[in-house]
Amino acid sequence: MSSPVETLVNNEYKYGFVTDIDADAAPRGLNEEIVRLISAKKGEPDWLLDWRLRAFRGWQKMSEPHSWPNIHYDPIDYQDIIYYSAPRTAKPLGSLDEVDPRLLETYTKLGIPLSEQKVLAGVAVDAIFDSVSVGTSYKARLLEEGIIFCSFGEAVREHPELVRTYLGSVVPSSDNFFAALNAAVFSDGSFVYVPKGVKCPMELSTYFRINAEGTGQFERTLIIADEGASVSYLEGCTAPRRDTNQLHAAVVELVALDRASIKYSTVQNWYAGDEKGVGGIYNFVTKRGKAQTGAKISWTQVETGSAITWKYPSVILQGDDSVGEFYSVAVVNGRQQADTGTKMIHMGRNTRSTIVSKGISAGQGQNSYRGQVRVLPRAHGARNYTQCDSMLIGNRCGAHTFPYIDVQNPTASLEHEASTSKIGEDQLFYCKQRGLNTENAISMIVNGFCKEVFKELPMEFAVEAQKLLGISLEGSVG
Amino acid sequence: MLEIRGLRASAGGNEILRGIDLSVNAGEVHAIMGPNGSGKSTLAQVLAGHPAYEVTGGQVTYMGQDLLEMEPEERAQAGVFLAFQYPVEIPGVSNAYFLRAAYNEIRKARGLEELDPMDFLDVLEEKLKVVEWGPEIMSRAVNSGFSGGETKRNEILQMAVLEPRLAVLDETDSGLDIDALRIVAGGVNRLRRPDNATIVVTHYQRLLNYIVPDYVHVLSAGRIVRSGGKELALELEARGYDWVEAPAGVA
Ligand SMILES: Nc1ncnc2c1ncn2[C@@H]1O[C@H](COP(=O)(O)OP(=O)(O)OP(=O)(O)O)[C@@H](O)[C@H]1O
Ligand SMILES: [Mg+2]
Numbered sequence: 001m002s003s004p005v006e007t008l009v010n011n012e013y014k015y016g017f018v019t020d021i022d023a024d025a026a027p028r029g030l031n032e033e034i035v036r037l038i039s040a041k042k043g044e045p046d047w048l049l050d051w052r053l054r055a056f057r058g059w060q061k062m063s064e065p066h067s068w069p070n071i072h073y074d075p076i077d078y079q080d081i082i083y084y085s086a087p088r089t090a091k092p093l094g095s096l097d098e099v100d101p102r103l104l105e106t107y108t109k110l111g112i113p114l115s116e117q118k119v120l121a122g123v124a125v126d127a128i129f130d131s132v133s134v135g136t137s138y139k140a141r142l143l144e145e146g147i148i149f150c151s152f153g154e155a156v157r158e159h160p161e162l163v164r165t166y167l168g169s170v171v172p173s174s175d176n177f178f179a180a181l182n183a184a185v186f187s188d189g190s191f192v193y194v195p196k197g198v199k200c201p202m203e204l205s206t207y208f209r210i211n212a213e214g215t216g217q218f219e220r221t222l223i224i225a226d227e228g229a230s231v232s233y234l235e236g237c238t239a240p241r242r243d244t245n246q247l248h249a250a251v252v253e254l255v256a257l258d259r260a261s262i263k264y265s266t267v268q269n270w271y272a273g274d275e276k277g278v279g280g281i282y283n284f285v286t287k288r289g290k291a292q293t294g295a296k297i298s299w300t301q302v303e304t305g306s307a308i309t310w311k312y313p314s315v316i317l318q319g320d321d322s323v324g325e326f327y328s329v330a331v332v333n334g335r336q337q338a339d340t341g342t343k344m345i346h347m348g349r350n351t352r353s354t355i356v357s358k359g360i361s362a363g364q365g366q367n368s369y370r371g372q373v374r375v376l377p378r379a380h381g382a383r384n385y386t387q388c389d390s391m392l393i394g395n396r397c398g399a400h401t402f403p404y405i406d407v408q409n410p411t412a413s414l415e416h417e418a419s420t421s422k423i424g425e426d427q428l429f430y431c432k433q434r435g436l437n438t439e440n441a442i443s444m445i446v447n448g449f450c451k452e453v454f455k456e457l458p459m460e461f462a463v464e465a466q467k468l469l470g471i472s473l474e475g476s477v478g
Numbered sequence: 479m480l481e482i483r484g485l486r487a488s489a490g491g492n493e494i495l496r497g498i499d500l501s502v503n504a505g506e507v508h509a510i511m512g513p514n515g516s517g518k519s520t521l522a523q524v525l526a527g528h529p530a531y532e533v534t535g536g537q538v539t540y541m542g543q544d545l546l547e548m549e550p551e552e553r554a555q556a557g558v559f560l561a562f563q564y565p566v567e568i569p570g571v572s573n574a575y576f577l578r579a580a581y582n583e584i585r586k587a588r589g590l591e592e593l594d595p596m597d598f599l600d601v602l603e604e605k606l607k608v609v610e611w612g613p614e615i616m617s618r619a620v621n622s623g624f625s626g627g628e629t630k631r632n633e634i635l636q637m638a639v640l641e642p643r644l645a646v647l648d649e650t651d652s653g654l655d656i657d658a659l660r661i662v663a664g665g666v667n668r669l670r671r672p673d674n675a676t677i678v679v680t681h682y683q684r685l686l687n688y689i690v691p692d693y694v695h696v697l698s699a700g701r702i703v704r705s706g707g708k709e710l711a712l713e714l715e716a717r718g719y720d721w722v723e724a725p726a727g728v729a
Binding site: 424425426427429430431432433434435436437438440444445447448449450451452 | 526527528529530549550551553554555559560562565566567568569570571575576579580583584587619636640
């Protein structure tokens with residue numbers, strides 16, 4: 001008798017197409033000249049070039065982390081990557097009408113309503129195509145509130161003082177191998193500044209997309225919420241299918257000043273590779289926020305794609321009474337590997353953090369939760385709640401948990417709950433007895449399992465996330 | 479409607495059903511009684527297609543089709559409904575969402591249009607009356623943290639919504655208080671139609687005062703050892719199972 005929860009993966013990647021636009025590309029490989037070239041192409045000031053060069057020199061002395069993460073891949077040949085490519089558009093674009101229609105078509109294929117519908121829906125979109133921002137909508141409405149939402153490159157030109165103050169203030173260029181690489185070669189990204197006391201009137205949204213073959217993608221996002229400000233930011237990722245692995249080493253820095261609040265939501269479905277494990281994105285990302293007094297930073301992520309995911313969106317709870325949250329759904333199917341989790345660093349008094357992690361493993365996927373909770377000596381009354389649940393679909397996948405706890409203040413209180421479950425035959429049968437087929441039943445049970453995380457997502461994103469979960473688990477049960 | 483011939487089934491290497499014969503026609507109510515472990519739930523689960531049971535012999539014909547060849551969801555879509563003795567929890571999935579998904583699958587199978595959430599609410603409102611429940615229960619996760627009695631009542635609500643042709647109720651009366659029993663039985667009676675049939679598995683004759691059966695069968699050690707009219711249940715109540723367990727019934 002074959003078990004109904006035995007695994008077979010065959011899921012055509014829905015977003016696998018390539019846009020045919022000439023790319024203005026740098027030669028392959030990485031050296032100081034390339035770093036200078038990138039900086040020059042972008043017309044950057046000297047201080048930024050110096051920052052990049054320092055990062056590059058630091059990076060040269062570092063090595064890829066292979067020992068501690070529970071992921072396995074061949075070392076990457078950094079000399080075989082193109083570090084800069086920009087779509088050939090002559091000058092900066094003022095409106096969507098000026099955007100290459102083929103680009104817009106790409107977004108349409110991706111199901112991203114970039115223009116009016118989105119505006120009507122109250123979402124401003126800053127879309128990144130390969131390495132340069134091509135369209136930013138709804139800027140005017142945001143400007144009325146004094147909110148800056150633009151590409152990183154534009155921020156460097158228009159608001160250098162803000163960039164210079166906060167760039168690297170949360171994730172220093174020496175932080176880790178991939179963060180250093182990003183600092184040296186980052187091409188573009190998004191920049192947000194919300195002034196004192198302003199509540200951003202809409203969700204801000206960026207869609208990332210890797211296009212030209214062999215082009216590493218190194219975005220950098222910097223979000224600053226000034227005192228008492230609040231903002232919710234959505235990041236969605238898709239990439240066309242490719243046979244060579246593509247490196248995606250992004251950095252996201254969140255700065256929440258006193259009583260500010262930043263909510264950062266990600267739905268990631270980069271190409272995961274085929275059923276044999278060929279191709280797919282290496283998603284090696286550093287995301288971190290720093291919360292000042294009474295501030296709150298909340299990360300929500302739904303990670304269904306990428307061949308390998310390595311990311312730990314973290315919060316440094318520097319100010320007293322600051323709050324950090326991490327809500328995560330990570331799905332691996334086929335040959336995917338994920339090593340993801342968070343770090344909550346309690347520095348201030350009465351700081352609070354919540355971690356809810358839901359890992360789903362199917363096929364031959366390997367899913368690791370890695371989380372660190374540190375309470376430093378000054379953090380009187382710090383509290384953490386961690387809930388870490390794993391669900392297995394089939395017998396060939398794996399779920400692993402690596403919690404690290406370091407408490408240096410005796411008044412701290414930490415609570416940790418963990419569970420591992422298999423999708424039960426009885427649960428599945430119950431659904432089937434009510435007329436649902438296996439796939440719908442699994443998708444329903446898994447969505448229920450992820451409920452606590454999905455409810456943290458903005459409405460629109462939650463619906464997309466549920467659909468994605470269904471797609472990424474398609475064929476996970478034979 | 480349902481023809482069971484010489485049905486044998488085993489689980490974990492043990493033979494549990496040892497040759498069941500049973501005919502159920504449209505419009506009929508059959509009660510199945512019998513001691514603990516005699517195979518009543520197994521029979522119900524085998525009819526619904528639970529993968530833990532291996533059918534080792536016999537045939538089951540349902541509405542002219544070979545039931546044993548059908549997937550569990552195909553059986554459900556064809557109108558077979560099992561009210562579980564132990565309903566399963568689905569954390570995080572609301573009762574309303576679950577029921578609508580099931581309802582739409584069954585409608586699709588019947589060539590009907592799916593209902594959107596708003597229209598489904600109207601259907602639900604009607605059906606909630608069958609089990610005398612308010613709408614609050616619909617936002618709770620399926621059977622999560624339900625009391626024993628609530629899970630049973632929820633099964634009948636599902637049955638009311640899904641409108642099966644053949645309903646098998648496995649000890650739906652166990653664990654119900656007097657009022658709930660009246661409500662559940664009343665619900666089952668309201669759902670009785672000339673073109674559907676019901677099999678009720680029960681230990682208690684008192685349920686059969688509410689749901690009056692056309693036939694009563696006694697299952698013992700995987701076989702039907704006695705069949706009769708509704709009086710048989712009264713007789714069993716008075717005299718216990720020893721009386722009917724055929725000495726030759728055990729191989
Ligand atoms: N999945 C299974 N694996 C192994 N043995 C099983 C399985 N299911 C049932 N059995 C065994 O088969 C026998 C009949 O069980 P069943 O649940 O059908 O009895 P029942 O008549 O419904 O009893 P009750 O009145 O207690 O509900 C029991 O001995 C039981 O332990
Ligand atoms: Mg039973």
